[in-house]
Amino acid sequence: MTDRTLMWRISGGSGDGIDSTSQNFAKALMRSGLNVFTHRHYPSRIRGGHTYVEVRAADEPVRSRGDGFNFLLALGDSFARNPDDEAYYGKEELKPLYEHFDDLNEGGVIVYDEGLLDEADVTETDLQAEADENGWHVYPMDLRGIAREHGREVMRNTAGVGATAAMLDIDTGYFEELIRDAMSEEVAEANVETLDAGYEAAQEFEFTHDLRVPEGSHDTEQALMGGSAAIAYGALDAGCRFISGYPMTPWTDAFTIMSQNLPQFGGISEQVEDEIAAASLAIGASHAGVKAMSGSSGGGFALMSEPLGLAEMTETPVVLLEAMRAGPSTGMPTKPEQADLEHVLYTSQGDSCRVVFAPANVREAYEQTRKAFELAYDYHLPAIVLYDQKLGGEMRSVPAEFFDREPDPDPGAVLTEDEIAEAAHDNSGKYKRYAFEGENGVNPRSIPGQEGGRFLATGNESQEVGHITEDPNHRTMQMNRRLEKLDHIREELDDRERSHQTYHGPADAEHGILVWGSQQDTVFEAVDRLNARGTEVKALGVSDLMPFPELEVTAFLDSVEECLVVEMNASAQFRGLVQKELGRFGPRMTSLLKYDGESFEPGEIVEGFESSIERSQPPAGNMRIVPASGD
Amino acid sequence: MTAFSAIHDERESDKDDFTPGVEPQPTWCPGCGDFAVLKALKGAMPELGRSPEEVLLVTGIGCSGKLSSYFESYGYHAIHGRALPVARASKLANPGLEVVAAGGDGDGYGIGGNHFMHTARENHDMTYIVFNNEIFGLTKGQTSPTSPKGHKSKTQPSGSAKDPVRPLTLSLASGASYVARTAATNPRQAQQILAEAIEHDGFAHIDFLTQCPTWNKDAKEYVPYTDVQQSDEFEFDVEDRREAADMMYEAETKLYEGEVLTGRFYVDSDRPSYGEEKRATGEMPEEPVAERYFAEDAEWERTADQLVERHK
Ligand SMILES: Cc1ncc(C[n+]2csc(CCOP(=O)(O)OP(=O)(O)O)c2C)c(N)n1
Ligand code: SF4
Ligand SMILES: [Mg+2]
Numbered sequence: 028m029t030d031r032t033l034m035w036r037i038s039g040g041s042g043d044g045i046d047s048t049s050q051n052f053a054k055a056l057m058r059s060g061l062n063v064f065t066h067r068h069y070p071s072r073i074r075g076g077h078t079y080v081e082v083r084a085a086d087e088p089v090r091s092r093g094d095g096f097n098f099l100l101a102l103g104d105s106f107a108r109n110p111d112d113e114a115y116y117g118k119e120e121l122k123p124l125y126e127h128f129d130d131l132n133e134g135g136v137i138v139y140d141e142g143l144l145d146e147a148d149v150t151e152t153d154l155q156a157e158a159d160e161n162g163w164h165v166y167p168m169d170l171r172g173i174a175r176e177h178g179r180e181v182m183r184n185t186a187g188v189g190a191t192a193a194m195l196d197i198d199t200g201y202f203e204e205l206i207r208d209a210m211s212e213e214v215a216e217a218n219v220e221t222l223d224a225g226y227e228a229a230q231e232f233e234f235t236h237d238l239r240v241p242e243g244s245h246d247t248e249q250a251l252m253g254g255s256a257a258i259a260y261g262a263l264d265a266g267c268r269f270i271s272g273y274p275m276t277p278w279t280d281a282f283t284i285m286s287q288n289l290p291q292f293g294g295i296s297e298q299v300e301d302e303i304a305a306a307s308l309a310i311g312a313s314h315a316g317v318k319a320m321s322g323s324s325g326g327g328f329a330l331m332s333e334p335l336g337l338a339e340m341t342e343t344p345v346v347l348l349e350a351m352r353a354g355p356s357t358g359m360p361t362k363p364e365q366a367d368l369e370h371v372l373y374t375s376q377g378d379s380c381r382v383v384f385a386p387a388n389v390r391e392a393y394e395q396t397r398k399a400f401e402l403a404y405d406y407h408l409p410a411i412v413l414y415d416q417k418l419g420g421e422m423r424s425v426p427a428e429f430f431d432r433e434p435d436p437d438p439g440a441v442l443t444e445d446e447i448a449e450a451a452h453d454n455s456g457k458y459k460r461y462a463f464e465g466e467n468g469v470n471p472r473s474i475p476g477q478e479g480g481r482f483l484a485t486g487n488e489s490q491e492v493g494h495i496t497e498d499p500n501h502r503t504m505q506m507n508r509r510l511e512k513l514d515h516i517r518e519e520l521d522d523r524e525r526s527h528q529t530y531h532g533p534a535d536a537e538h539g540i541l542v543w544g545s546q547q548d549t550v551f552e553a554v555d556r557l558n559a560r561g562t563e564v565k566a567l568g569v570s571d572l573m574p575f576p577e578l579e580v581t582a583f584l585d586s587v588e589e590c591l592v593v594e595m596n597a598s599a600q601f602r603g604l605v606q607k608e609l610g611r612f613g614p615r616m617t618s619l620l621k622y623d624g625e626s627f628e629p630g631e632i633v634e635g636f637e638s639s640i641e642r643s644q645p646p647a648g649n650m651r652i653v654p655a656s657g658d
Numbered sequence: 659m660t661a662f663s664a665i666h667d668e669r670e671s672d673k674d675d676f677t678p679g680v681e682p683q684p685t686w687c688p689g690c691g692d693f694a695v696l697k698a699l700k701g702a703m704p705e706l707g708r709s710p711e712e713v714l715l716v717t718g719i720g721c722s723g724k725l726s727s728y729f730e731s732y733g734y735h736a737i738h739g740r741a742l743p744v745a746r747a748s749k750l751a752n753p754g755l756e757v758v759a760a761g762g763d764g765d766g767y768g769i770g771g772n773h774f775m776h777t778a779r780e781n782h783d784m785t786y787i788v789f790n791n792e793i794f795g796l797t798k799g800q801t802s803p804t805s806p807k808g809h810k811s812k813t814q815p816s817g818s819a820k821d822p823v824r825p826l827t828l829s830l831a832s833g834a835s836y837v838a839r840t841a842a843t844n845p846r847q848a849q850q851i852l853a854e855a856i857e858h859d860g861f862a863h864i865d866f867l868t869q870c871p872t873w874n875k876d877a878k879e880y881v882p883y884t885d886v887q888q889s890d891e892f893e894f895d896v897e898d899r900r901e902a903a904d905m906m907y908e909a910e911t912k913l914y915e916g917e918v919l920t921g922r923f924y925v926d927s928d929r930p931s932y933g934e935e936k937r938a939t940g941e942m943p944e945e946p947v948a949e950r951y952f953a954e955d956a957e958w959e960r961t962a963d964q965l966v967e968r969h970k
Contacts, residue, residue: 250969260961268947269751292959293943293950295750295936300776304743307736307773311747314734315714315755316948319747337737430966434958438951444663455679455730474948475714475732475748476662476755483726485735486719495727495735 142171189225261396322348362624404439532565691868718761739770799873
């Protein structure tokens, strides 16, 4: 983190337009030439319940949220259910203000809507005392009044953005452009007026803060992309034209984006009765020749367990998403966690035979979703993209040209009718869809409706054309053939030009950090800070989970003396996977765990690293260190 | 050019085309009613001019689920209770396919009951045959959702305390647009009804009474049966929901009193199928999605052209 970083937080009730306002704010800064990253905090309610979004912007690349933040725009919760002092959860209206005191950095700026928040109430929060102590600069503004006068009350957020622009010296032109692009002329006019009024009202203050927005520029045009959208776009560009699902937070975002866009992409979206149906429909569509997907979050994914195994056994390609949230059971629906790793790797009866990817960020989300389709359809197995609320909900500026790629409609290992005519059949004319030997374990599929291709797909163990068998030799041959596919997939992935395992930090460092999925970029930022202060450390971020990237992880662990394994769960599941897959390195790996529903911040990883390596006092907050085995 | 030339192929076929050449001997017990379903289906398909490779037969798990092993066509033998969601998506992916789903009473009215309700409600253009033997056959004779009240089995040793499901009524209430009951003992009617069901544009549900002499010890042979269309005793308009509902109620009740009423119970030829409804909303393309992957000149949309712009 440098002082050239703006970390702007907007807080209010969910329903106060926090999401759209922050998105526009981030986009405006992106267009002004900065790199941006947004972090979104959700409560599990639709209206009321306080929420915030943080926008980090800098002239250098930003890949994670920072530690704390330095500008608070507190709108107050206009949907507060219970504005009473006596309320069980405390005075809700005020929460968007005082609940942020802990994280606001020294010298930070606070703008709050005194039109909504009573001065007497605010005084009760000890704002002044805290501000004095931390050197905060507080500017109470009647945002509600401004919005009412120039537009409508709901435009409080726009007034706040205007005020922010004045205080940080941002050209309001960027905001105006975005407003005019998105709204009807009349509404846009009112918003622009409110924006300007907020800007002017803020100018009345004599600014005591130093914080200003940095200046930056981009070589190429940027796109502000979220993880869920990147996954959906990866699927669409992979030629996916069928999705079936049942809503569940946080997977609903990707499902929604697919459903909104599939019709104009010539595809079909189905919201169905439950997740067992959802997975089964995707399998049915795929069996009939369409590239198909489904997905859910933990609980819904649990319901998909049996169809998932059916896809493995019938060798029906399918892509599934699993957007993890804090479990067990309903857990904390809107909070991220990485505790479904083992669930996703092993769920469903029998030996599992699937691909599992856990992208680090927006770019990998897009690329690995495409790759998931490619592998699923080339090798006839389920491929799962495992992510969480953090990746799904965060947005980043990415060069738009990154997405400028050709679509991949290739249906994979499929025969045409001409090829079927040449292929091996049994005496009755059934196609040997499950021949005991196939290239890399794969027999290309025929698709229902094709002349000469009939066969039986079955969840039972089967012979070559699909007839059920319990013959020990047949069984062994078929198991071996199916599982062999994973070896070939691993080889294919290892041979790629660019692996999705990411190395970060000086190659000769003796201390390492292993991390997987959405926490990778946060760790890389921590690694930069540790190295900057003289602690040599490097990290390996793992995004391929199954088949496991054995060579890369082995080489990394071989090259360090000690390794911290960072993950968001309580039972060190990834460390367990590494030990299971590699059969060694147990004594070398210490875990840094967190499962309180909040993603790691870079500073926490720095602290966790120090306390594990230096064996100093345990880390603060809700982090936990689990020593290496035999340690 | 189609990549699926078996579909709408005009060639004539006969019963034998639907019989596997290298025959896996049906493992059904002698006297099992399931044979009758196989026979009726083999008879109905050529009658309608279908050829094996335009048919996708999706089955559940149970003795009944074995149907796809003994019937020559494309087959998908799914998991217990999940034939319908697999089948209906295949139909959406390639509407040219003749999709038939089949399974037991446990499969369809028990574990898969939710899918039954919703597939009927959506009126997918497909045929669903439920082998109703009032028992769990494959798992050796436990009480099923259609077993009569008081039915004794190893898992209900003192007799079932539950009233059975009313499958026809359930089907009607859920939204099926063709509902019939036939019986293994009535092969002519069975084949006719299957043929009608397959021809019907919408969700056609057939409750097929299939005796299980092995486990259903009260083994009914479902004789004598009465065809409600043929008999003078029953006057009702098969296109009228209320009259149909009354007739169904009576047939369901009578079954447990030893009187087997079969025939068509409800037919609605006007209701558009789900595919038609979905195309009408613009959420399903006119051309089968499955064809596109094989069409060399197909143009594929790019997110870079259509979606990334709004992120800039
Ligand atoms: C999820 C699941 N639960 C239980 C079973 C075991 N099982 C197989 S078939 C069956 C019931 C069969 O009864 P029915 O569906 O009426 O078919 P029938 O054998 O009578 O034709 C059961 C319980 C299973 N295969 N899968
Ligand atoms: S157990 Fe019953 S249903 Fe199963 S094959 Fe034998 S007779 Fe038929
Ligand atoms: Mg049964």
